[in-house]
Amino acid sequence: VRDPLILGIETSCDETGVGIVRGRTLLANTVSSSMDQHVRFGGVIPEIASRAHLEAFVPTLQEALETAGVTLDDVDAIAVTAGPGLAGALMVGVSAAKALALSTGKPLYGINHLVAHVSVGLLHDGHGDVTRELVDDDGALVQGLGAVLVSGGHTEILRVRDLADDVELLGATIDDAAGEAYDKVARLLGLSYPGGPTIDRAAVDGDPKAFKFPRGLSNAKYMGSAENRGKRRYDFSFSGLKTAVARVVEAHEAEGLEVPVADIAASFQEAVVDVITRKAVLAATENGITTLLLGGGVAANSRLRDLLAERCADHGIRLVVPPLSLCTDNGAMVAALGSRLVSRGVAPTGLAFTADPGLPV
Numbered sequence: 001v002r003d004p005l006i007l008g009i010e011t012s013c014d015e016t017g018v019g020i021v022r023g024r025t026l027l028a029n030t031v032s033s034s035m036d037q038h039v040r041f042g043g044v045i046p047e048i049a050s051r052a053h054l055e056a057f058v059p060t061l062q063e064a065l066e067t068a069g070v071t072l073d074d075v076d077a078i079a080v081t082a083g084p085g086l087a088g089a090l091m092v093g094v095s096a097a098k099a100l101a102l103s104t105g106k107p108l109y110g111i112n113h114l115v116a117h118v119s120v121g122l123l124h125d126g127h128g129d130v131t132r133e134l135v136d137d138d139g140a141l142v143q144g145l146g147a148v149l150v151s152g153g154h155t156e157i158l159r160v161r162d163l164a165d166d167v168e169l170l171g172a173t174i175d176d177a178a179g180e181a182y183d184k185v186a187r188l189l190g191l192s193y194p195g196g197p198t199i200d201r202a203a204v205d206g207d208p209k210a211f212k213f214p215r216g217l218s219n220a221k222y223m224g225s226a227e228n229r230g231k232r233r234y235d236f237s238f239s240g241l242k243t244a245v246a247r248v249v250e251a252h253e254a255e256g257l258e259v260p261v262a263d264i265a266a267s268f269q270e271a272v273v274d275v276i277t278r279k280a281v282l283a284a285t286e287n288g289i290t291t292l293l294l295g296g297g298v299a300a301n302s303r304l305r306d307l308l309a310e311r312c313a314d315h316g317i318r319l320v321v322p323p324l325s326l327c328t329d330n331g332a333m334v335a336a337l338g339s340r341l342v343s344r345g346v347a348p349t350g351l352a353f354t355a356d357p358g359l360p361v
Ligand code: KG4
Pocket: 013, 150, 151, 152, 153, 154, 178, 179, 180, 182, 183, 194, 195, 196, 197, 200, 296, 297, 298, 299, 300, 301, 302, 327, 328, 329
């Protein structure tokens, strides 16, 4: 018998994503982003994102079906991001998915966006390039799985015992997400939005040691000896870092000095990447995590990938970094988790659920 065909729908932020998988084989991953409409505002405007989802949904669905060479009739189940995310944006995807499920009679699964980011590691492209990164030959999830998710909207460390029902949030940001910190600091430095890529580029010519910027929640009080293990140990805070950058910029301007953009960008990036990688490795070693998946748009950052790879290697942790198109928000990750739920015999969510902007893991 053929593995079930799963359609995944993602609309939690600015990407309209439709993914199609058969079992664990990726057949299509079509994404339409409204980012270019948010650029002039310097941030994602929820109302614009929602409208863009409405406009992009049908064409994105059609393109994904065409790419996969299937029709809606062929689909065995539909999966849609139920949260967390922007309320209005989520509602577009959830409404569309419910309408599809109702009209076709297909089962519907409401999916947690964060767990979907991890589930993408189950997929392979079906061209002989079977990665089997997160499962063994029998499809059992690897023991000791964890994830660090860093994007414009979220920054979390997760422990995953079962993708269906046993995911624990070990740590999260208490203020800005990592990508948000990039965006805010880019603005302070007069660099364009989104800040991730522009700061990453500016940092190439800078000295990461030029300024010693704070690593939030990472002094001995939070990350000291294991006996000291307290709240916030695996949590992040980027607002102090942003303020520290603002002070340096102000000080230069007050003296009439040119702002050393490259040095600030490099030093800021080093602070972000240092704290993310240190906390991820600390959480991993203290919680039996031996395979760590990196997800979210900030995974595009080469310094983050390099330092995380180095520190994971030092601690015997296997690092899994999916292709970038599967790290940023997409529909394939939603389909991947939907497919996992179907194969594990989990009952569909049905039609009686709603978008939940604060959905916990
Ligand atoms: O996952 P994603 O596409 O959407 C959200 O859920 O936010 O992530 C986008 C985020 C943005 O904040 C962007 O600035 C950041 O990823 N980003 C980067 C880089 N490329 C994109 N951050 C750091 N370095 C990069 N090279």
